[in-house]
Amino acid sequence: MSRAWLYTGEGLFAKTPSGQIEPSEKDIRDALKNARYDYVLPIISNQQYNLRLKIVADYAELDRNLTVHMSRHTFATMCLNNGVKMENVSKMLSHTNVRTTQQYAKVLNAEVEKDFEMLERILS
Numbered sequence: 001m002s003r004a005w006l007y008t009g010e011g012l013f014a015k016t017p018s019g020q021i022e023p024s025e026k027d028i029r030d031a032l033k034n035a036r037y038d039y040v041l042p043i044i045s046n047q048q049y050n051l052r053l054k055i056v057a058d059y060a061e062l063d064r065n066l067t068v069h070m071s072r073h074t075f076a077t078m079c080l081n082n083g084v085k086m087e088n089v090s091k092m093l094s095h096t097n098v099r100t101t102q103q104y105a106k107v108l109n110a111e112v113e114k115d116f117e118m119l120e121r122i123l124s
Helices: 025-034 046-059 068-081 086-092 098-123
Strands: 004-007 012-015
Touching: 046 068, 068 086, 068 098, 086 098
Parallel strands: none
Antiparallel strands: 004 012
8 A cells, every 4th residue: 555654743644545644653653762752742723633533543443533522521521430639620621610620520420310220220
């Protein structure tokens, strides 16, 4: 399969003849070996994050269209499910108001109600 290489200044990708964009494992490994990190994620647009998430989904053979919103929602829900304090999750997501983060807790409440209903059916 013939590939054209794309370097956008933000990453190295392989473009297949069908137009699919995917990372090159060897080149990424080589780039990581020589990379210097200060552990700060680059600030890129939602569009660029969505492109990278599409690559991840394709690589993982997922049928879902991953988005920044879905990723942030999943991250927040996982944090809250694993005991991270609401205030800390709010700061991690750069929410200016903790009420924004509380929307994710509503999902948790719905899950609790669902589990109680399941338990009630089992016990009755």
